[in-house]
Amino acid sequence: MYPSVFLTTSGRGGPAHPTPLERFNAAPARTAEAALLTCCRSRRWAGRLAAHRPYPDLDALLAAADEASYDLSSAEIADALACETPPRPAADTPPAAHTALRAAHAAYESRFGHAFVICLDGVAPGEQLDQVLAGIRFRLGNEPDEERAVAADELRRLARGRLARTVHEVHFDQGGATEGPDSPSVAV
Incomplete structure (x- = not known):
């Protein structure tokens, strides 16, 4: 049985499996931040996106990612680039x-x-x-x-593309995030 935080309704009155974005939204903050750091190695960027959950849809998440990217200082960008x-x-x-x-x-x-x-x-x-x-x-x-x-x-x-793939390919649960069986590397 799924924990109640992960249950959604399918619109037909019954429970359905959560969408990838719903699992991301419901994941513990540390789990979400760890997954976000694989997209962009900026702690402030990852923390900001994790803190502003839940996102109503992927477009809203990607818009928030763009906004957080534009707000990075030169030093934070340099740090993130150093990890690439x-x-x-x-x-x-x-x-x-x-x-x-x-x-x-x-x-x-x-x-x-x-x-x-x-x-x-x-x-x-x-x-x-x-x-x-x-x-x-x-x-x-x-x-x-x-x-x-x-x-x-x-x-x-890069962060935007990695984020879209991460939300769809990483399995978020109460214990952490794990890559799915068909998840490609998000290094490029």
Whole structure:
């Protein structure tokens, strides 16, 4: 039997299984914050989103995530960026592409002091490597202040995509959050 906090009505008068968002809304604050930290490594961002639950729908949650991202200080963005890792190419990527990608990442990190971040949501897997390389090449021409703003926006977009996936793929319960059997990594 489900705890009563997890029961909802299906609109037909009887109980139904809770939706992923209802489970997220009902999860203990520490559980929600831990899951949110996998989306963006800012404690203030995660704490703010967890504290403002319940969210009526995913759009409201994503809007709150955007607002919390825009409110992060430069230091908080720098801390979150420091926890990011560069997107990894597919396993079947040729060695020369791995070398080119490592060199591009090294040049970017040397110039800006943090990992290159780019949101690849909606980009076909076969086009992601080209998108990353083109993004690095283009953004290397940015001034440091301009690139901080671009990186912060990419971080916001990454967090938004990760959040949508996390709410749908992580099983929230009274004891904690666990990934579902088909949950992909949320590293990129």
